[in-house]
Amino acid sequence: MVRITHWAALAARLGVVTMKLNAALALVAGIIAVGLILARVNGTVLAQPSPDGKAIFLLNCSACHRPNGAGGGPYPPLAKNAAVNAIDSAALIQTVLNGRTGPIVVNGRQYGGNMPSWRNELTDAQIAAVLSYVRSAWGNSAPAVSPEQVAAARAPVALSGEALFAIHCATCHQTDGKGTRLFPPLAGNPVVTASDPSAMIGVIVNGRHGPLTVNGTTYNGTMPTWKGRLTNADIAAVATYLRSAWGNAASPVTEQEVAAAGAPVSVQVGAAIFAKNCSACHGAGGTGGIGPALAGNPYVNVSNPTPMLTTILQGRGLMPSWRGQLSASDIAAVATFIRASWGNHAGPVTTAQVSSIK
Ligand code: HEC
Ligand code: HEC
Ligand code: HEC
Known part of the structure; x- marks a missing residue:
């Protein structure tokens, strides 16, 4: 009994139990919201429905931030929140x-919970709609967010090799490049x-340390390591740029190729994700613990x-589900880290392997 209370207290401190309860609440809210949507659209033409920000909020966000946006407990208010009302929506x-x-101060109070990632759960149009709703509800008043703004923020890779x-x-x-x-x-x-x-x-x-001969000239310098300084996606983007700029004409590089050739990057990124999300348990x-x-x-x-990734994605018993809380590439990184650390010696995991698990 004492043990169980102790576990419960620990897990509650981590916010995990709260999160699970909230997930259940979100599901209930979701069923109601979906019911409402269905009732509303029943019999109308569904050509290009633009997503309903309020319904998305009730379904996905209100369990933590409350339906009136007032937050509570570890969850910050979104109503009358200066960051939410900022003209520039990039940070939101x-x-x-x-x-x-991690620490965030809203209206003089510090919060330090875990806001899940919605990258794989919501489309650009849905994120734009829910943020436009949040920025106009409960007395908030800030410009709407467009799907194009979300698309640009979502795909830095496509834009950023040259940058x-x-x-x-x-x-x-x-x-x-000369x-x-x-x-x-x-x-x-x-x-x-x-x-x-x-x-x-x-x-x-x-990185690498000379000597190095390129087209007949020998160099003897130090190329810095980018391990842990650039993500696999960034390395894929810059590598693709090198291979296509200045008259170079080689095939693009994928994030998976970087994960396979450059496992240390995954390990580095994975170590940080593990310390933040997994090491407490x-x-x-x-x-162990x-x-x-x-x-x-x-x-x-x-x-x-696959079985291990399924456990991480779906959770099991007291092990929380990380689907929707960590992106596929983050899960690949943390899985690669645990398979390569503390004497473990299994191979790297790619984002594609994670994404293929339903
Ligand atoms: C599991 C609980 C949970 C859910 C679900 C959730 N959030 Fe959050 N959210 C948080 C926490 C906790 C923070 C504060 C994170 C921190 O301390 O860094 C936060 C922070 C935020 C912030 C930043 C506020 C600021 O002052 O900068 C915004 C905006 C936000 N959430 C919007 C949303 C939206 C929109 C949804 C739904 C798509 C959502 N949240 C769903 C827990 C949640
Ligand atoms: C501080 C200077 C410096 C920076 C910044 C730098 N490099 Fe290098 N790079 C070098 C040097 C010096 C070498 C040659 C190392 C040697 O002599 O072994 C090199 C070598 C390379 C090579 C290997 C070329 C070959 O023929 O094998 C590649 C590829 C490369 N750099 C890409 C990059 C990319 C991409 C970036 C940015 C993310 C970058 N470098 C940033 C100095 C730099
Ligand atoms: C709230 C505590 C908690 C957190 C946080 C947590 N785990 Fe777990 N994890 C567990 C428990 C408990 C089990 C055993 C589940 C069972 O009994 O079936 C487990 C099982 C696992 C397993 C399967 C091991 C086996 O032998 O079956 C893996 C792999 C794993 N966790 C990885 C992770 C990773 C990666 C993270 C971070 C992203 C994480 N866990 C975060 C509690 C946690």
């Missing part, structure tokens, strides 16, 4: 797309344009990661 879009954790290069790489390799006497050219560089990009990805992930060293030890765990150390 990021919060809803990617979730956020990432300008920010992180051009100081050394030069905007025209390099200098100290820094090798990336334009017309056979390593960059090789049909198999894994050697190049390895250099970007891990599984122990910082994977030695409320949850079982993951170090030396045969369920983790298998070549086929």
